[in-house]
Amino acid sequence: MTTKLKTLKGVNINFNLRQQKPANKQTSIHCILRYNKQRVIIYDIEKTEPRNWNNKSQLVRGNQRARNGQNINDFLKDRKLAFDKIFADYVKAHNKYPDPAYLKEQCLKVVNNELTEDSKAVTDLIEFIESFIAETKTGVRLNPSTGKPMTPETIRIYANVLDSIKDFKSAKRFNTSLDNITLDFYGEYTDYLKFEKKFATNSIAKYIKNIKTFMHDARDRGFTANDQFKSKRFKVITEETDTIYLNTEELESMYALDLSDKPRLERVRDLFLVGCWSGLRFSDYKDISAKDIDGDFMTIKALKTQKEVVIPIHSTIKSIMTRYQGKTNNSLPPTISNVKMNEYLKEVAEEAKLNEIIQLKYTKAGKTVVKNSPKFKLITTHTARRSFATNMYLMGVPSITIMAITGHRTEKSFMRYIRVTPAEHANKLKELWNSKPASMKLLG
Missing domain, CATH: 1.10.443.10 (Intergrase catalytic core)
Structure with missing residues (x-):
């Protein structure tokens, strides 16, 4: 059930120091975003000395010791406005709260000056998977179960799925927009893997499982409203194989x-x-x-x-x-x-x-x-x-x-x-x- 727009609240954004002592040694400034009982932390946005930090205003004090204090404050204010806009735009567009992982990812792009119009407007599955892999390799995207970086083997599997979809698109002239990953795609793609690429049932299952992962993430991030990948007919079909063991x-x-x-x-x-x-x-x-x-x-x-x-x-x-x-x-x-x-x-x-x-x-x-x-x-x-x-x-x-x-x-x-x-x-x-x-x- 979708939450009504009028019940959705804004995000609370605060800046905190990593540590308060020693007072004259630079420490990191972290940003904490809180909403809907969720918490997102953006680490190491800037640095300052604790003695120059005003906990109440959450800005650098205006004194002679903090020579670059105004620059830091301008930076923090800009980032706060940007983070708040990312959150507000998402809520306005999707009538729901953003996933914490997505919000953190977008905020990090602001910090690293990577947020461009192109990165906001992902509409194609191939383009999305390429971005998904890049973020996985750099550690922006972590394993949701462990909070740790994905293994090289997992990244290799993602790349194999990406290559197969590129080949499928070229061979079948199929429109691979996120909105077009429907039951029709499922049928044509699985037939392509089965009859033209000669894949075994369990190999096809691995590819479909990963495509569902990509589509879940794309939908959570607001790149598509398509949810046909959730259908019972868009299923991962496996079979038991006679894998051996040694007694x-x-x-x-x-x-x-x-x-x-x-x-x-x-x-x-x-x-x-x-x-x-x-x-x-x-x-x-x-x-x-x-x-x-x-x-x-x-x-x-x-x-x-x-x-x-x-x-x-x-x-x-x-x-x-x-x-x-x-x-x-x-x-x-x-x-x-x-x-x-x-x-x-x-x-x-x-x-x-x-x-x-x-x-x-x-x-x-x-x-x-x-x-x-x-x-x-x-x-x-x-x-x-x-x-x-x-x-x-x-x-x-x-x-x-x-x-x-x-x-x-x-x-x-x-x-x-x-x-x-x-x-x-x-x-x-x-x-x-x-x-x-x-x-x-x-x-x-």
Whole structure:
């Protein structure tokens, strides 16, 4: 429900010093905008000495010590007027309060003299995504969940979506204005990705998910009133794929390999096993530092979520650390790029004779594709994390404990993530029954 215009109030703008002491040392002037129980802070607008600052007027005192005081005051007054105008113009145009992230972004452009008519009048999706990416790279736009900068991988995905829309526009002569990202666009664009670009269903899903993100932001910022992207028909369609995991016996066979004459493969194998017994993403287990390790535990701040997790160090990892003690700062294998790691992992797995034929089934170009491949060809760095989650589940570790390490928010998403066959589920249930006292077995 849209708030009526007459109920919308203005913004309260104040300037404060970062600190009051020492009185003769310059400190930053911050601007705080308050409205509708929201608060936006614009840091480091100017600098002055606390002894020259008037807290009541929120301006620099007119004295001889503050030689450039008038210039600072003029600057602050100009910025206050500009910030107030941005807020008022948005409320007048959209009959609602601006999103705090948008308001901060526009105010920062004023501070940095970047606010131009062109930046206000974004009407095309391609133009908007280009701006979205630029702001993400510079840190103006942060991850809304963590408040931290977006990862390079996320920016790369944004760029891929942008390129695909440019190609689509050129190939189909489609009008990609923000107002034209409708259900018609959805149908034509997904057909283009499916039949002409030969994308798999889950790849298309990732692109649509990001387009919905862009459109949400564009609408929140008042660049369009179009909301067809919210329709149930403008949906992200995914399918379950037969992603593999390695069971404990397979991990043991990899660990038992003698790769002393192949140091390139040995360190890749060891680094992979660290991931298999820690549950960390590759971006995290490749960069464990010595300070993260304390006795029998490691404490890691996940790069993707910025959440801290504490993980007990498995005996396999301890054994690996013994091998590298004194050779590396963290007593763990040296890091390697994701691309090379994935390439060498397949060699390691082949040496371990992980030759089981895996049948993969997925949808591509609108058709069901069935492909048979030896298991060693399918192993990647992410197999480590999935192996950890699945093996821990089969060992009887409570889902909530595993999820605390893997970062899954719901048990539903966790159960989709792990790879447990019907036979493994049956064996797990049988083991549970056999572990019960004899008197309870009669009950089930």
